[in-house]
Amino acid sequence: MGTANVRAIKDMGSDINNPYFVHNELKIFTIFDVPHLLKCFRNLFRKYNILLPTVTVATQQQLMQARWSDIKIAYEQDKKNPLIFRSLHKLKDFYLYPVGQTAMKVKVAAQTLSRTVSVYLYNLVQQNILPPRSLATATFIQEMDELFDSLNASARVAPDGKPFKCIVSEESGHTSFWEDAFRRVNQYKFIRSIEIAGTSVSNYSNSSAFAVDIANAVEIGSLQTLSVAYVSGFIIKKLFSNFVCDRCSYILSSDDTEPCNQFISSKEFSNSKNKLFYPSKQFVIAVGIGITVLENKLPIICEKNNLQDVATNLLNQEIDFSFITCEEHFYFLKDFLLKSICRIGIPWYCTRLVRNLRSEASRQMSARTKRKILHK
Numbered sequence: 001m002g003t004a005n006v007r008a009i010k011d012m013g014s015d016i017n018n019p020y021f022v023h024n025e026l027k028i029f030t031i032f033d034v035p036h037l038l039k040c041f042r043n044l045f046r047k048y049n050i051l052l053p054t055v056t057v058a059t060q061q062q063l064m065q066a067r068w069s070d071i072k073i074a075y076e077q078d079k080k081n082p083l084i085f086r087s088l089h090k091l092k093d094f095y096l097y098p099v100g101q102t103a104m105k106v107k108v109a110a111q112t113l114s115r116t117v118s119v120y121l122y123n124l125v126q127q128n129i130l131p132p133r134s135l136a137t138a139t140f141i142q143e144m145d146e147l148f149d150s151l152n153a154s155a156r157v158a159p160d161g162k163p164f165k166c167i168v169s170e171e172s173g174h175t176s177f178w179e180d181a182f183r184r185v186n187q188y189k190f191i192r193s194i195e196i197a198g199t200s201v202s203n204y205s206n207s208s209a210f211a212v213d214i215a216n217a218v219e220i221g222s223l224q225t226l227s228v229a230y231v232s233g234f235i236i237k238k239l240f241s242n243f244v245c246d247r248c249s250y251i252l253s254s255d256d257t258e259p260c261n262q263f264i265s266s267k268e269f270s271n272s273k274n275k276l277f278y279p280s281k282q283f284v285i286a287v288g289i290g291i292t293v294l295e296n297k298l299p300i301i302c303e304k305n306n307l308q309d310v311a312t313n314l315l316n317q318e319i320d321f322s323f324i325t326c327e328e329h330f331y332f333l334k335d336f337l338l339k340s341i342c343r344i345g346i347p348w349y350c351t352r353l354v355r356n357l358r359s360e361a362s363r364q365m366s367a368r369t370k371r372k373i374l375h376k
């Protein structure tokens with residue numbers, strides 16, 4: 001569902017409220033790439049809690065809030081069982097943190113937003129392992145699963161319990177189901193989930209200690225991270241000078257309210273309009289880890305001929321890129337980030353090395369002069 005396709009459909013006169021165009025007096029209905037829509041929805045759900053429309057408990061919004069984190073809890077709960085008793089045996093760890101190639105697999109999204117997961121969530125709520133609020137997650141996943149089935153079936157007759165997983169006909173009930181689904185989905189409200197938008201410290205919990213330290217330092221905006229944030233801002237400024245993507249911009253940038261961005265905001269020339277670039281926490285953490293890795297490893301690898309390649313490989317192992325959830329630009333961004341860190345980190349290290357060597361040389365020189373004067 002590239003922008004060109006979207007544009008083409010629009011140009012032919014199809015839009016959300018009237019999803020068709022007329023050709024030779026025939027109405028041709030248009031539909032976006034369904035598997036892709038499912039992946040997009042999964043990606044959104046990772047970032048946002050979703051308030052579902054409700055008829056019964058209008059006052060208690062919390063009750064209707066679907067959260068991605070419920071799936072994680074359910075998955076961890078299920079993992080405690082021996083494999084043969086597991087309900088969610090199709091899910092794997094990486095399904096919950098899909099990046100790059102896995103983020104593009106439809107199967108990963110379909111099995112995560114499946115009826116099995118929905119039913120399992122219902123059970124956990126019944127057993128008081130999850131709070132009643134998690135019913136919203138179960139309901140949301142069930143709706144997604146039904147919607148996907150209704151648009152992705154080839155069977156003439158629907159299988160038991162999956163009434164819309166069949167070809168569309170006048171009797172199949174699709175039309176009224178879609179009308180209802182259209183109304184409901186239209187009423188979804190997206191609320192940025194604190195878990196994802198906030199710290200990414202948890203992603204680094206299995207990683208080296210310094211990575212966790214950096215993530216924590218960025219979180220509170222401690223002094224040494226302010227300059228890293230500044231460098232990160234410089235990198236995204238370069239990136240967005242000839243590149244546009246809303247999703248990437250959402251992932252990489254934030255605003256002056258982040259603690260680590262205090263320094264950048266104090267450099268702002270006028271208060272009326274922010275001109276400098278504010279990096280997101282995840283991005284600052286990635287740059288911070290990258291620069292630290294270079295600092296630690298350059299003394300060992302600096303004499304290698306293919307220094308840039310060696311350094312890139314090292315960075316690749318240490319930086320967690322899972323925060324880049326733009327499918328389209330994952331590899332591009334990763335590559336850009338690795339190159340930028342090398343281009344900034346390596347000369348920076350060299351400059352300081354040379355400066356240190358110079359001051360060491362001048363110290364030795366003055367010691368020699370001193371010895372001469374004192375006739376020692």
Ligand SMILES: [Zn+2]
Binds near residue numbers: 246247248326328329
């Ligand atoms: Zn992008």
